[in-house]
Amino acid sequence: KNQVEQSPQSLIILEGKNCTLQCNYTVSPFSNLRWYKQDTGRGPVSLTIMTFSENTKSNGRYTATLDADTKQSSLHITASQLSDSASYICVVSPFSGGYNKLIFGAGTRLAVHP
């Protein structure tokens, strides 16, 4: 069964600190892996998208890594800001040859405190 599991479920850090969120998946074969940020009451916003051949991608203070051999991905947030408080969702797109039926992780709820 295709699954995406994220850890930790929730995380509290102080402003300015770094943190790393984890994502393990069993989807195979897969087309791409994405990280989204979802603010409370809003839709998800794409942070990074990586194909199976990419192992790192950055977007400002967000850096995602991918190890296709171990089926693990991480999202590293540098110098956290209060506005980083949100849910971060790891999403895998199976290689379907057609439209993208995404498989969502449950998300990690990050709270950045001053």
Place this chain on the structure above:
Amino acid sequence: GAVVSQHPSWVICKSGTSVKIECRSLDFQATTMFWYRQFPKQSLMLMATSNEGSKATYEQGVEKDKFLINHASLTLSTLTVTSAHPEDSSFYICSAQPRLSGGLRHNEQFFGPGTRLTVL
């Protein structure tokens, strides 16, 4: 570019009434649109996939007669919750996948801001 809007952003209705939610891709054409439902502190759950000009494909357990989806154009899809009940209260999110020739990544999905439905 790649903006998806939803209208309304929130709606409160009485039990038994129908509610229509619109999803629009503002600056690109979308061959496929997706409708998701999200309950508090849970992740998005795919309800249905709609392709322009054809019938929607519903996920297992989603009643097609209750959640009517119309994808009349390449920039608009609507979700109608018929005879809404309190258990239908949720956060409904749409996403749109660009056309292959649209200049955007075809395999990308762009999400709308969501619609909060509360059924009294």
